[in-house]
Amino acid sequence: MKIRPYLTYNGNCQEAITLYKRAFKTEVIQIMRFSDLPPNPDFAIPEDYLNRVVQCTLQFGDDFIRMSDCGPGQPLNDPESERISLAIEAGVDVVQYAFGVLAEDGRVGMPLAKTFYSPCAGVVFDKFGVMWNFVGQA
Secondary structure: OOOOOEEEEOOOHHHHHHHHHHHHOOOEEEEEEHHHOOOOOOOOOOHHHOOOEEEEEEEEOOEEEEEEEOOOOOOOOOOOOOOOEEEEEEEHHHHHHHHHHHHOOOEEEEEEEOOOOOOEEEEEEOOOOOEEEEEEEO
16 A cells, blocks of 8 residues: 555646746656546536646655646635645755745745754745645755
């Protein structure tokens, strides 16, 4: 069994993908848009949803996360409370870089600092409200 983080967005998943690709220097494994879904007369996709992301998989080292926009008629009520946080354990240089990119338009919850458990740990909420817990490894 595996457990995979899955992040949901209110129409700005593509923007999140672009940010995470830059922050973590990663690649998209797979992406599918609402326009890629087979036609279904019982579930018409509104025109403004056709380019939204119905499923994306991003590589994170030896692992991956999945993400999507919410579907038509299913917006997130309170995006920050409906999200999970993600923990990133990596070398200090990777942590410092990714933290900096996510903090650009985000909010720092705990600045990067030496702690009893890490030479460089911190928390940042990206501009989408996702909480990232960073733990630098020596």
